[in-house]
Amino acid sequence: MTDGCLFCDIAAGTIPSRPVATTETTYAFMDIHPASDGHLLVVPRRHSTDLRDIEPQDLTDVTLEAQRIARAMFDAWDVDGVNLLNCCGEDAWQSVFHFHLHVIPRYRDKGKDRLVLPFEPNVPGDPDVMNDLSRSLSDALKSA
Template sequence: MTDCIFCRIVSGQIPCAKVYEDDHVLAFLDINPLMPGHTLLIPKKHVETLFEMTPQEAAACGAALQKVAAAVFKGTDAEGMNILQNNYEISGQEIFHVHFHLMPRKSGDGFKVPWPAKKYGPGEMEAVLEKILQAF
């Protein structure tokens, strides 16, 4: 897709700081990192969301994700790692090509993940579970 910035990176029209590449995926440093080493991993084929990927495409991303995350973790002397993947605008997706954020973490890096946990009301968990199980 020619108007997709990630597709233009895959095709070589836009340069990147390449971390990893194989036949199916490309990983490169984010140009607007949250912290040094913040890496993006993308499938080479244009797919907007995780839900549109084939099982084979998802498996290729998963295999590379583990390998790249380990290298980013070790190469940045990280103490932890956040891996984030957003689907659709409501979740924060800004570039509509599947991508995984690999964010190496260090003490005092100032990055916080807000997590406003809530409780289920009476019977709510069971109702949600039933709807999810019916969607398979």
């Protein structure tokens, strides 16, 4: 736990939340600014700032718990889909700097679902840019 971390305090029970599921290593609770009805967060109990520094086992535990919860959403709420979202860094919309996965149920009924797609998924990328990025990241991974 890190002093002054909102999600550490929520997982510790010192700040009220609406818990959904708890395990030894994870804590899932309702998001107070939901993008859709039932939007929740899964966090590791052990503090990590973001995707770059979370311990591999904590990442595994959070991801598997998010999967378990997403499966239950289909049965409990008759959702039409689910998004998992992680925001890593302020420019990627991270606002609380404790790793977390958003589990966002999706509904055809837009009265329950306020989330809109932030990009155009059917617009092709520039092949030269994709080739350059593919090579540079592949090279970086070989030396990592």
